Structure formats: structure tokens, C-alpha cells
Amino acid sequence: MSQLSRRPEHAVVGQALRHESAALHVTGRALYTDDLTPRTKDVLHAWPVQAPHAHASVLALRTGPAHDVPGVVRVLTADDVPGVNDAGTKGDEPLFPSEVCFYGHAVAWVLGETLEATRLGAAAVEVDYEPLPALVSVADAIAADSFQGARPTVARGDVEAGLARAAHTFSGTTEMAGQEHFYLETHASLATVEDDGRIFVQCSTQHPSETQEIVAHVLGLHSHEVTVQCLRMGGGFGGKEMQPHGYAAIAALGARLTGRPVRLRLNRTQDLTMSGKRHGFHATWRVGFAEDGRLEALEATLTSDGGWGLDLSEPVLARALCHVDNAYWIPDVRLTGRVSRTHKTSQTAFRGFGGPQGMLVLEDILGRCAPLLGIEPHELRRRNLYENGQHTPYGQVITQADRLVRAWDQVTESAELERRRAEVARFNSTHEHVRRGLAITPVKFGISFNFTAFNQAGALVHVYKDGSVLVNHGGTEMGQGLHTKMLQVAATSLGVPLERVRLAPTRTDKVPNTSATAASSGADLNGGAVKHACEQIRQRLDAVDAGRGLPWEELVRTAYLERVQLFAAGYYRTEGLDWDPSVMRGSPFKYFAHGVAATEVEVDGFTGAYRTRRVDIVHDVGDSLSPLVDLGQIEGGFVQGCGWLTLEDLRWDESDGEHRGRLLTRSASTYKLPSLSELPEELHVALLERAHEEGAVYGSKAVGEPPLMLAFSMREALRQACAAFGPAGTSVDLASPATPEAVYWALDAARSAAPERSGSPEPGAALVELSEA
Numbered sequence: 001m002s003q004l005s006r007r008p009e010h011a012v013v014g015q016a017l018r019h020e021s022a023a024l025h026v027t028g029r030a031l032y033t034d035d036l037t038p039r040t041k042d043v044l045h046a047w048p049v050q051a052p053h054a055h056a057s058v059l060a061l062r063t064g065p066a067h068d069v070p071g072v073v074r075v076l077t078a079d080d081v082p083g084v085n086d087a088g089t090k091g092d093e094p095l096f097p098s099e100v101c102f103y104g105h106a107v108a109w110v111l112g113e114t115l116e117a118t119r120l121g122a123a124a125v126e127v128d129y130e131p132l133p134a135l136v137s138v139a140d141a142i143a144a145d146s147f148q149g150a151r152p153t154v155a156r157g158d159v160e161a162g163l164a165r166a167a168h169t170f171s172g173t174t175e176m177a178g179q180e181h182f183y184l185e186t187h188a189s190l191a192t193v194e195d196d197g198r199i200f201v202q203c204s205t206q207h208p209s210e211t212q213e214i215v216a217h218v219l220g221l222h223s224h225e226v227t228v229q230c231l232r233m234g235g236g237f238g239g240k241e242m243q244p245h246g247y248a249a250i251a252a253l254g255a256r257l258t259g260r261p262v263r264l265r266l267n268r269t270q271d272l273t274m275s276g277k278r279h280g281f282h283a284t285w286r287v288g289f290a291e292d293g294r295l296e297a298l299e300a301t302l303t304s305d306g307g308w309g310l311d312l313s314e315p316v317l318a319r320a321l322c323h324v325d326n327a328y329w330i331p332d333v334r335l336t337g338r339v340s341r342t343h344k345t346s347q348t349a350f351r352g353f354g355g356p357q358g359m360l361v362l363e364d365i366l367g368r369c370a371p372l373l374g375i376e377p378h379e380l381r382r383r384n385l386y387e388n389g390q391h392t393p394y395g396q397v398i399t400q401a402d403r404l405v406r407a408w409d410q411v412t413e414s415a416e417l418e419r420r421r422a423e424v425a426r427f428n429s430t431h432e433h434v435r436r437g438l439a440i441t442p443v444k445f446g447i448s449f450n451f452t453a454f455n456q457a458g459a460l461v462h463v464y465k466d467g468s469v470l471v472n473h474g475g476t477e478m479g480q481g482l483h484t485k486m487l488q489v490a491a492t493s494l495g496v497p498l499e500r501v502r503l504a505p506t507r508t509d510k511v512p513n514t515s516a517t518a519a520s521s522g523a524d525l526n527g528g529a530v531k532h533a534c535e536q537i538r539q540r541l542d543a544v545d546a547g548r549g550l551p552w553e554e555l556v557r558t559a560y561l562e563r564v565q566l567f568a569a570g571y572y573r574t575e576g577l578d579w580d581p582s583v584m585r586g587s588p589f590k591y592f593a594h595g596v597a598a599t600e601v602e603v604d605g606f607t608g609a610y611r612t613r614r615v616d617i618v619h620d621v622g623d624s625l626s627p628l629v630d631l632g633q634i635e636g637g638f639v640q641g642c643g644w645l646t647l648e649d650l651r652w653d654e655s656d657g658e659h660r661g662r663l664l665t666r667s668a669s670t671y672k673l674p675s676l677s678e679l680p681e682e683l684h685v686a687l688l689e690r691a692h693e694e695g696a697v698y699g700s701k702a703v704g705e706p707p708l709m710l711a712f713s714m715r716e717a718l719r720q721a722c723a724a725f726g727p728a729g730t731s732v733d734l735a736s737p738a739t740p741e742a743v744y745w746a747l748d749a750a751r752s753a754a755p756e757r758s759g760s761p762e763p764g765a766a767l768v769e770l771s772e773a
Helices: 022-027 033-039 115-124 138-143 159-165 208-219 244-258 268-274 313-321 355-373 377-383 401-414 417-430 482-494 522-545 552-561 627-647 706-723 740-752
Strands: 044-050 056-062 072-076 106-112 126-131 153-156 168-176 188-193 199-203 226-230 262-265 281-289 295-305 332-340 434-447 456-463 469-473 501-503 567-573 578-580 585-587 591-604 610-619 682-687 768-772
Touching: 033 188, 033 199, 033 262, 044 072, 044 115, 044 244, 044 268, 056 106, 072 115, 072 244, 106 115, 106 244, 138 281, 138 295, 138 332, 159 281, 159 295, 159 332, 168 355, 188 244, 199 208, 199 244, 208 226, 208 244, 244 262, 281 355, 295 313, 295 355, 313 332, 313 355, 355 377, 355 434, 355 627, 355 706, 377 434, 401 417, 401 434, 401 591, 401 610, 401 682, 417 434, 417 591, 434 706, 456 522, 469 482, 469 522, 482 501, 482 522, 522 552, 522 567, 591 706, 610 627, 610 706, 627 682, 627 706, 706 740
Parallel strands: 044 262, 199 226, 295 332, 469 501, 610 682
Antiparallel strands: 044 106, 056 126, 072 106, 153 332, 168 281, 168 768, 188 199, 188 262, 281 295, 434 591, 456 469, 456 567, 578 585, 591 610
């Protein structure tokens, strides 16, 4: 067993501990970025001047009227930027644009003594626009051949030969909407200028080092002249990986120009209309099955809605392509991807980072094709699961297929699926206007950044003379429990009680060049770095102790008196990665996380309303570092996935009127989020046993993103319930999100299907059977 995996007898990791800030959260004493504003003297506030067009040229900008508003101190424009007028990493996101690219795009920012002054000042700024044609939907972009970035392909074998030999072939289109992060804390930054001109930015960011880099190049400074700190975030979900940089740069620019602290916090409507979201996807596909239902070939083209700029659209697309296979073996594959350019917010990272969109394509195919093949959906999925020794379409070997099978069998047995399927069938045969569905789906999700350089982390650990310990690491806390796990790793590695260890806020002047807290890799990367630092200190202390068994405090004191170094910098890099993004081949992931979920739903045939009767989940987290944290992540991820797939319906104005491109779902009153009423009546979550992960921190596995995709089981259960309104063998095309309205239209179509036409969609429908061998 490797050093990284070994768990000592005194381990604190693996214990069911509460979140390290739980008491602070529930009492309201936890500080977030904007809470620092009242503690800062002479703060100026920032407010955007937002464009009322989805696409337009800025012809003239007159700031004079804003200065006539009492309390307005300054209006920031492109002329004020001393460095580079760009907030992205691709050079395609001007901080102050001359061309408006989405409805609500900020063309200037007003600084003032109060928020009200800045709001009125922004309204007073006069801007002349020349409206231009706007592409709002992915369909618009495809028709206009509007694309950006790379067009990668993942391929194996001969897909045309595979389709030719298949006994059954089908083609179709799968579309899925995006998703709003809707974190509780909106984007916030507070920038100050130090006495020597250095910039200090408090920011709600998942990627402090990149925020530091962007602020520096906007201001024309070196990175060592900018420090970024993140206390904690009130949620991130990927929305604060790239998107905070521009807002931090605005605050820093304002502070540098005025000499006063500048606070920029978006209100909810601004955050919704200005920040990026999960990418919506459009996919066209052809698929072939053998006579026994085994997959033979798949050809698909995935088009993501990138919005106006690239942001992270290229790596999101790459991960989507690497996850189309999900947990299934497909001999011949060709998957092509492209990023559309539309006049909407620049879409960005969101929990799963393209993985859910890619996996949904094949899960949708299996759900729609199973009735046409005459095979039960659960049997079709089980029959196609990977086996050890097989390879993914991009070439990574499968080594833990047995875990997926164990999880599948455990859910099947513990949830009594065979008995309940019979009960569902009996219920459906005796209830004309209410039907139930019961579905089971797997998850296989790759863990590591697919940009290999990001798979590294640092930490700085101090042991003080009294035996107390302070840990700095490069990861950020957004409520997911990373700091809790890092405390446990440090306490276990040093062999001290948990209460002796404290976490310091994440700062770029303590641990440099950090990667984003993303890709579910926060605990793997930062845990490895913390462990490395602690082991260096422990090794020195063991030499001082020389087998005497000194108590911790006495040992530390003795080491200090003997001039033994009691601090250490730790470093970790993920080994075993081999990935060539230019050809989309290799082994980009350290390992795969697995999970299986079974969901039972009940659907009302009059309204399409539904309720979730029961959910059973078995998820692979290796040897859990913190079981309570992991269980919370699994539950929360599942519910968030259900929100994306069934409730959260982003809408933009696609009319040709003056508001074309405006986000219509701009508040919690128009954007439906999961609430207590959407939670399953029964929720059973178990961690897969005997799941030690060799080479990871104390045998643990990542848990942040993979559980979201367990929600596929809910969508598939809804599909099966809708099909139950029609004759046997009915294939249901279910929209995503499967809102009650969408569910109603699906069940109504199933109900209207004639028995002799069961499984044969209307001409022009998304699913068409191409041939029968």
C-alpha cells in the first residue's frame, strides 16, 4: 500500500465529523466577502451600466451626466485601463467592450458613495448603440455557422462498419438546457490599495491564483503586486471558477484609480443576467445495436451553447466527449464536438463540467431505444456495462468495472427492485390517470482536470511552539467541506487531535500558482499537498523523539529548542496521467468514480405533475475521508441534478422585438429551483464498501461532481411513467428539463399512440428507426 493511501491507527480521517464551519453557518457568524465591507473605511460601491441589446456596437459613451448625480465619484471606462482590457484567459472577453455581445453586457461601471448613487449614476450614463443581428439559440448559431474554438473528435474503430453490421439502427436528436448556478452568495469582490501600492482583493472565487493573474494584467502589474484572498464562498458549483475575475478587476481598477476601497457585489438580477451558466447542448446521433441489445456503434455530433466568449467552453466540450460512453462499452465510436457562438452570457463551468451533458446523450438514447428493441431499460443498461480490460473511446483502460456491478447489484437488492417493478406494473394496470415509473441508471465519472497542468497543488503547514497547527492550502471552501477534510488529513498525518489544527483563509501570498477548486479534485490535490507537508514535519519530530514516546506538546517544544524546523511546504502532483488533447487520446483521469441510483416516480395524467416516491443510491467514494460530508454531497448533488433535468428552465426572449436575447428567468419567482416539496419521500444513500482507492489520499475518492448524474434515474423513471400511459412498447421522447408541462406533452403523445404503431414515432419526430436487419 502506498504512502499516500496508508491510514494510521490514530486516523482522524474516516470519522463522521460535522462541517468545520457548521456552528458559524447556523449562527450567522460566518464571514463572507461582502460582510467585510462594513469593516472597511471609506468604501466606494460599483454599479454596471448594462446594455439593452443582445448584440450592438457602442457608438458613443457620455459619462458627464453621471457625474452630476450626487454621490457619484467616478465612471470607469476602457480609457481607464492601464494594462490589458480583457477579463478572460483567451483574449476574447473585453472588460469594457466596444461591441455588446449579450443583453445586460456592462459597458461601463459607476463608482459612488452609496449603492443608490451608483444606480442613479449608471442610469444617467448616455450610450449610443447600433443594434446588430443577434443569435440567441443553438439552432440560430448552427444555421448561421457561428462557431468558436476547437472542434475535437473522439474516435475508435469504424463507426460506419459498426452501424452496417448492427441488427437495429436508430437516429435522433437530443437537446438539453443549461442551468443557473444560483449560489446563495452572488459575485462579490472588495479591493483595497496597500501603502506601497500593492492591491489586495477579497473575492468570492474558486480560483484565487487566476483571479490574481487577471487583476494583474488588467492593471499592468506583476502577480506579486496583487494578493487575492478567499475566506469562504456561499456556494460556487463552478460559477466562480472563471467568472469572478472581471468583477475583481473592476474593483481593483477602481481602488487603484481612486485610492479608496471598492466593493462590487452583484444583486441577484445582475448576477443572473451577467454571469455564465451551464452549457446547453444539442446532439444529433446514429446508433446501432446487436440483436441481443448490445451496443455496436455510435456516431454523434455535440454542439454546446458557448455564449459570446470561449471562457471554459473548450475543456467543457472535451469532458463531454469523454463522457458520452458513461458506463457502457461501445465497440465503434465517432464523437465530434463544436462550440456555438451565441449572443448570451459566456457559459462556464458547472458541477460536472460537461460530463452530465455528454452522459445524458447516451442515457437518452438507451431510454428511447429500449422499447423499440423490446428490452426492459434496466436490462438494456445492465447488458451494456463495461467489463475490466475494455477501453474507453479515448483509450483509457477500465479497471474497476466490478465496482459498478457491485453498486448496481447492491441497489437492486437493497431497493428490492424486482418486487417493486411488479408492484409498479400492477399499479399502472389498475390506475387510468396516474402512472408510476421505476428506473435504475449508472454513473462512471473521470476524476482529474482534463488540462493536465492543473493537476497539482501546494500547502504550507506551521506547527507553533505550543503544539498548535495552522494549515494553508490552495483549495477554496464553498460549503462542500474541503476544509473539514483538510483538517482531518493534517490531524491524521501529524497524529494530533483535531482541535489542535486550524485552517487559514486561502491566499495567493501563502500558496502560489494554485489550481481552481474544481473537477472534484480539491481533496485529492490539496489533501496530497497537506499530507506531504505534515509528513515532512512528522519525520523531523520522529528523529527528535528517537523512540521515547514524548507527548506532542513536549516533543514540539523540544524540537524548537533543538532548532528543528517546524514548518513545511507541501506539494502534490497527480501521477499516471497521459493525455494528448490534440488527438483526444490517452488516460486523462486518475481514476473513475462510480455510482448507481434507482428512482421511483408517480405522474398525474391530467397535469404532468409528479412526485418522487423513493430514491436508492450506492456511491463509490473509496475510503471516505469524512462520511457525513460525503453523504451530504451525494444527497445535494442528486437534488441539484434533478433540478437541472426536471425543473430549472432557463428562458431567453427569442422574439424579433427590442428585447431579443433578454433573459426572462431573472429571479427565483421565474426560475424554478428544487425545494423541500421536490425531495423524495424516501431517500436511501449508502457508500460502496470495500472501495479503497490505491494512490489517493488515505484511499479516498472524489465526491463533488459524480453524484449529480445519479439524477438520470429520475428522468428515466419519468420517461417510463409517461410510456405507461401508452400501449406496450411505446418510445417516449422526453424534453430536458422534464418540467411538468414537458412531462404532460410526453405522456399525452404516448396516450395517443395507436397499439399497432407502438414504438414508431410520428414522421419527423426525433427518433427514427433506420433499418431492421
